[in-house]
Amino acid sequence: MSQTVLELKDASIFQGESLVLSNVNLQVNKGDFVYLIGKTGSGKSSFMKTLYGDLKLTQGEGHIVDFNLRTLKEKEIPFLRRKLGIVFQDFKLLTDRTINDNLTFVLKATGWKDKDKMKERIETVLDKVGMKTKGFKFPHELSGGEQQRIAIARALLNEPELILADEPTGNLDPQTSIEVMEVLQDINKNGNTILMATHDYALLLKYPSKTLKCDDNKVFEVVQRKS
Numbered sequence: 001m002s003q004t005v006l007e008l009k010d011a012s013i014f015q016g017e018s019l020v021l022s023n024v025n026l027q028v029n030k031g032d033f034v035y036l037i038g039k040t041g042s043g044k045s046s047f048m049k050t051l052y053g054d055l056k057l058t059q060g061e062g063h064i065v066d067f068n069l070r071t072l073k074e075k076e077i078p079f080l081r082r083k084l085g086i087v088f089q090d091f092k093l094l095t096d097r098t099i100n101d102n103l104t105f106v107l108k109a110t111g112w113k114d115k116d117k118m119k120e121r122i123e124t125v126l127d128k129v130g131m132k133t134k135g136f137k138f139p140h141e142l143s144g145g146e147q148q149r150i151a152i153a154r155a156l157l158n159e160p161e162l163i164l165a166d167e168p169t170g171n172l173d174p175q176t177s178i179e180v181m182e183v184l185q186d187i188n189k190n191g192n193t194i195l196m197a198t199h200d201y202a203l204l205l206k207y208p209s210k211t212l213k214c215d216d217n218k219v220f221e222v223v224q225r226k227s
């Protein structure tokens with residue numbers, strides 16, 4: 001039986017008083033790879049922010065991993081985020097420390113204590129993104145694509161039930177975008193569930209998957225035609 005990791009029913013997404021998306025219905029199951037597309041300003045980031053608790057869900061129903069978005073309390077947000085892996089367009093690595101220290105920082109902040117176990121987990125996630133030998137480097141010593149791989153590794157640290165990637169290739173050239181996408185495809189094949197916001201249509205064509213579109217304050221599924 002498929003396990004639902006995200007479900008929205010008649011959910012409306014607001015930025016302050018203004019309605020961004022209305023009556024959103026969607027279900028994401030374990031193992032899915034789902035795209036969220038739409039023009040600039042159509043609401044993709046607002047949608048993602050609602051899912052990780054940065055914007056409150058005030059209308060409709062929303063369940064993500066084991067949390068109810070309607071009743072989510074401020075103090076529960078860190079626990080929700082531990083079950084999610086979040087990847088941003090601009091990587092958001094800490095620039096003052098090495099990759100190993102970036103990853104150790106997250107593990108410590110999420111309750112890990114055993115040094116050997118932390119080291120082992122860091123090696124495992126760096127290996128998953130093909131960056132096993134780069135742990136000693138500082139972020140500025142890596143290319144954009146490599147930094148994004150590290151950001152994906154960081155998202156994987158606590159074995160998230162769902163990865164939310166908001167324009168993960170937005171700062172990358174087309175070839176590097178494909179390399180990062182291959183990493184996301186690999187981790188999806190290994191069982192990770194991914195919801196990815198993008199406006200990169202070339203990626204959609206190359207890696208077809210279930211696609212939701214934000215347009216005109218609505219979210220609907222689009223069916224890709226095979227040409």
Ligand SMILES: Nc1ncnc2c1ncn2[C@@H]1O[C@H](COP(=O)(O)OP(=O)(O)OP(=O)(O)O)[C@@H](O)[C@H]1O
Nearest residue numbers: 015016020038039040041042043044045046047199
């Ligand atoms: N912090 C904010 N406060 C008020 N309105 C906002 C805020 N952020 C976004 N908006 C508005 O919400 C709407 C949706 O923006 P959003 O950033 O979600 O779109 P997007 O599809 O992610 O666009 P992009 O691809 O440019 O990131 C826009 O009309 C935008 O002006």
